[in-house]
Amino acid sequence: MPELPEVEVVRRGLAGHAVGWRIVAVSVSHPRATRRQPGGAVEFCDLLRERTITGTGRRGKFLWLRTDDPDLVLAAHLGMSGQFRVAAVGADPGFRHARVRLDLQGPQGSRSLWFVDQRTFGWVAAEPMVPGRVGRAGVAPPVPASVRDIAVDLLDPDFDEAAVAARMHARAVAIKRQLLDQEIVAGIGNIYADESLWRAGIHPETPGDRIGLRRMRGLLRAAADVLGESLAAGGTSFDSLYVNVNGESGYFGRGLNAYGREDQPCPRCASPIRRVSFANRSSHFCPACQRRR
DNA sequence: CAAGCCTCCTGCTTGC
DNA sequence: TGCAAGCAGGAGGCTT
Numbered sequence: 001m002p003e004l005p006e007v008e009v010v011r012r013g014l015a016g017h018a019v020g021w022r023i024v025a026v027s028v029s030h031p032r033a034t035r036r037q038p039g040g041a042v043e044f045c046d047l048l049r050e051r052t053i054t055g056t057g058r059r060g061k062f063l064w065l066r067t068d069d070p071d072l073v074l075a076a077h078l079g080m081s082g083q084f085r086v087a088a089v090g091a092d093p094g095f096r097h098a099r100v101r102l103d104l105q106g107p108q109g110s111r112s113l114w115f116v117d118q119r120t121f122g123w124v125a126a127e128p129m130v131p132g133r134v135g136r137a138g139v140a141p142p143v144p145a146s147v148r149d150i151a152v153d154l155l156d157p158d159f160d161e162a163a164v165a166a167r168m169h170a171r172a173v174a175i176k177r178q179l180l181d182q183e184i185v186a187g188i189g190n191i192y193a194d195e196s197l198w199r200a201g202i203h204p205e206t207p208g209d210r211i212g213l214r215r216m217r218g219l220l221r222a223a224a225d226v227l228g229e230s231l232a233a234g235g236t237s238f239d240s241l242y243v244n245v246n247g248e249s250g251y252f253g254r255g256l257n258a259y260g261r262e263d264q265p266c267p268r269c270a271s272p273i274r275r276v277s278f279a280n281r282s283s284h285f286c287p288a289c290q291r292r293r
Numbered sequence: 294c295a296a297g298c299c300t301c302c303t304g305c306t307t308g309c
Numbered sequence: 310t311g312c313a314a315g316c317a318g319g320a321g322g323c324t325t
Contacts, residue, residue, distance in 0.1 A: 001318065032302085061319075080318050081303085097303085119303050121319060173296070182320075190318065280298070281318060 002078040004060060004153060004187030005231035006250065010084055011058045013245030017086045018065060018113055021104035022052045033099035033115060036125040036146065047126035048074060048102070057144075060153040060186025064144045071128050075144040079121025085114045086245050100124055134183075136160045153186035154224045155231075165216040168208045175211060176204035177279055179223065188223060191236060191259045194284045196223035198258035203292040204283045210293060229255060258284040 002010070026048050028034055028041035037044045048067070055066035057073070065074040076082070087093035089103055089110045099122075100115035115124055125146065132140030133148050136158040143150075152159050164185055168178050178184050179193045188196065197204050199222035202211065211219070230236055235250030243249055257267050261284060262275035271288035 003319095077319080079302095079320085119301095119318080121302065177297080180319090282316090 001080060001189060001191060001236075002061060002082065003189035003192050003236075004155065004227050005192075006235035007058060007061050007063055007078060007187075008155075008231055009235045009244050009250065010078065011056050011063045013086075014063070014065060014084060014113075015056045017111075017245055018053045018104065019055060020053065021106035021111070023048050023050065023102050024105045024110075025049065025101075025103040027101050028099070029101070030099040030117075030120070032120050033117065033122070033124055036123045037127075044100075044124070044126050047072060053104075058153075059143065059147050059156070060150050060182055061189070062144070062147045062150060062186075064147075072126060073129060073144045074124060075127050075146050076115070076124045077122055077146070079117065079119065079123070081118040082122025083114075083116045083243055084245050085116055085243075085247060087112050087114060136163075150182050151184055151186045154220070154227055155187070159224075161217055161220050165213055165220055169211060169213055169216050171208040173208055174205045174279075175202060175208050175219070176283060178208055180279070185220070185223075187227060190281050191256070192223065192226050192230070194259040195226045195256060197290060198285060199226060201289050203290045204278060204285055206292060258286065260284065 026045040028044060031041050034041045034044045051067040051069060051072065053065050054068055057064045057066065061077060063076055067073060085093065085095060089112050093114065095114055095116045097116050097118045098114055099117050102113040104111050104113055127145045129142045130145045130148050132143045134140055134151055136152065167184065171178065176193050176197060179188050179196065180190070196219060200219040202219060233250055233255060236253050236256070258273055261273045263272050265271070266273055266286035266289060269286065269288050271286055273284055274287050275282050275284050
């Protein structure tokens with residue numbers, strides 16, 4: 001399930017395999033993949049045909065490809081199961097859930113870039129760059145329209161730990177819910193929310209205003225550490241749903257301490273990890289070292 | 294206005 | 310064995 005580290009691995013893959021290439025043909029085989037595009041699949045194809053990919057970007061779980069039109073980007077969200085895959089042109093790569101195909105031409109010949117997405121929560125859109133709304137010290141760089149309200153992410157050099165901690169401390173909303181809110185802090189999904197809270201020793205349902213600023217900053221640092229370590233391992237994979245552009249899995253699954261470990265001993269205190277239903281999904285935590293206060 | 298639940302979707306797993 | 314229900318999850322939309 002792609003969260004920040006997995007999306008960053010994909011972005012790096014696209015930087016290496018798509019930047020500098022010209023889009024010569026675009027086809028959409030499942031219209032739901034372009035549901036965010038106001039003019040649908042036709043508009044998506046028309047806007048991108050004959051554009052050259054000039055760079056990449058990412059904020060939280062959103063990523064984008066810049067083009068030679070400075071106001072136009074190919075923005076994407078992988079949702080639950082989205083993948084970008086590189087393959088030879090012509091030959092059928094056999095992707096079961098292919099949604100979009102971009103045929104590219106570059107100095108080294110031609111190749112196809114596929115957007116593959118089993119559960120169809122992901123999307124792609126050709127959209128304008130807009131003035132940023134979120135930044136630090138009054139400076140907000142331009143971002144794709146879909147990213148306008150997404151918070152600066154935890155691994156961004158502009159991430160303002162003190163300001164985010166203060167904002168979370170000012171709300172009574174459960175801390176896990178806040179970690180998952182992409183307009184408060186970007187890049188964390190269910191897996192890394194549970195891992196971050198485990199590291200910081202905080203119960204997921206603790207109200208934000210019951211966590212002191214020092215502890216809150218510790219939580220944000222724990223979250224940044226978890227994301228950084230996972231990125232270094234190539235991301236987390238539980239199944240074949242997350243792979244890089246070459247179809248390879250990450251290795252961080254072994255580094256998980258709480259997520260997916262119901263009834264197994266907590267690596268810190270050996271108490272059995274508990275799983276409870278929370279906000280329509282699961283929370284995994286250690287009842288002994290993440291006590292509710 | 295904010296908080297939080299529901300829905301979208303597919304395929305794997307579990308239970309009867 | 311076969312079918313149906315359960316489960317997983319990001320984020321936008323809707324209700325309270």
